[in-house]
Amino acid sequence: MRRSRRRRRPKITIPTTSMGDIAFLLIIFFIICSTKKVGVTVTPPRAPGLGELPKPNIYVGVDANEVIHVDTREVFGPGQVEAEVSRRLARLDPNAPSEKRIVIFECDQSVKKEVFEPILEAIAKGGGIIGAVGTDSGQPGR
Amino acid sequence: MARRRRKRRLAGFPDLTSFSDIAFLLIIYFILATSLHQVAGLRTDMPAGQKARQAKAEQKAITLHVDGILWGRQEVSVRQLREELVRLELPARDPNDRVVQFEAKGGVSWQQYYDVLAAIEHAGGTPGIVTDAGGSR
Numbered sequence: 001m002r003r004s005r006r007r008r009r010p011k012i013t014i015p016t017t018s019m020g021d022i023a024f025l026l027i028i029f030f031i032i033c034s035t036k037k038v039g040v041t042v043t044p045p046r047a048p049g050l051g052e053l054p055k056p057n058i059y060v061g062v063d064a065n066e067v068i069h070v071d072t073r074e075v076f077g078p079g080q081v082e083a084e085v086s087r088r089l090a091r092l093d094p095n096a097p098s099e100k101r102i103v104i105f106e107c108d109q110s111v112k113k114e115v116f117e118p119i120l121e122a123i124a125k126g127g128g129i130i131g132a133v134g135t136d137s138g139q140p141g142r
Numbered sequence: 143m144a145r146r147r148r149k150r151r152l153a154g155f156p157d158l159t160s161f162s163d164i165a166f167l168l169i170i171y172f173i174l175a176t177s178l179h180q181v182a183g184l185r186t187d188m189p190a191g192q193k194a195r196q197a198k199a200e201q202k203a204i205t206l207h208v209d210g211i212l213w214g215r216q217e218v219s220v221r222q223l224r225e226e227l228v229r230l231e232l233p234a235r236d237p238n239d240r241v242v243q244f245e246a247k248g249g250v251s252w253q254q255y256y257d258v259l260a261a262i263e264h265a266g267g268t269p270g271i272v273t274d275a276g277g278s279r
Contacts, residue, residue, distance in 0.1 A: 015159075017157070017159045017160060018159060018160055018163055021160050021163035021164070021167070022163075024163075024167060025163070025166070025167065025170075028167070028170060032174065044183075045252055045253040045255075045256035045257070046253070047184075047256055047257060047259075047260035048260070048264075049260070049264055050182040050183055050184060050260070051182070051183070051184070051185065052180045052181070052182060053180075053181045053182065053183045053185065056181075098187075102185065104181065104183075107252045108252065109251060109252050109253035109256070110251055110252070110253070111251065111252045112248075112249060112250065112251060112252075113246045113247075113248060113249065113250040113251075113252075113255060114248060114249075116252050116255070117246065117255075117271070117273070120188065120271070121271070121273065124188040129185060129186070129187045130184075130185070130186045130187075130188060131181075131183050131184070131185050131186075132183050132184045132186060132256065132259065133181055133182070133183040134182060134183050134184065134256055134260070135182065136182045
């Protein structure tokens with residue numbers, strides 16, 4: 001009786017070959033989910049006939065609350081923007097193409113002149129070419 | 143002899159079980175690494191110092207108010223400003239003569255400012271920004 005019961009038991013084997021791969025997939029998933037977003041959340045201005053901007057070498061962002069960021073770091077005032085831009089551009093090869101000097105400037109459409117204009121000045125004084133981010137509205141109007 | 147050889151080959155055969163997983167990993171990597179979204183915008187090389195002042199004295203300047211745009215003394219819409227600037231044929235000029243004086247008054251939003259910048263860039267000009275301090279950059 002005992003022998004026959006033992007024979008009936010099926011051998012259960014769990015394949016564990018791909019467990020490592022599944023673990024890798026999960027790691028990748030969580031790394032992606034926890035990635036910090038580069039840039040600020042803004043509503044960019046709309047204008048017709050905008051061109052494409054290159055991938056940012058330096059990023060300056062101003063959100064609707066007038067908080068200024070250089071890349072992911074918060075800065076206080078145009079003076080710090082100028083210092084940061086000139087410091088970063090000084091590292092560039094003097095013979096580097098002008099594309100490398102482009103500073104991506106992203107600003108919320110509601111921000112007032114008193115805030116953004118000194119930042120534009122600071123970028124220009126720091127030696128940067130301003131690449132102002134906007135949304136293409138298609139045909140010219142108004 | 144023949145049996146022994148067969149057995150050795152089977153023992154050295156690579157395990158292909160995880161190949162599909164590796165393929166998936168590669169697909170995920172490339173999907174993430176490839177950015178299809180291109181940022182749109184204006185490229186503006188704003189002149190600093192003397193260069194901005196070289197704008198021709200006879201050329202009209204743009205003054206941007208909260209409630210409108212002045213092209214010289216004439217009030218214009220963004221569309222009219224674009225047409226006026228295109229009429230100047232700026233791309234045919236010497237690069238130093240392409241500067242368009244542009245002054246924004248207090249309270250102007252980035253959207254209004256951007257409309258004017260886009261109009262200048264569209265016409266092939268370079269904005270020479272006149273600041274509150276009285277000098278142009």
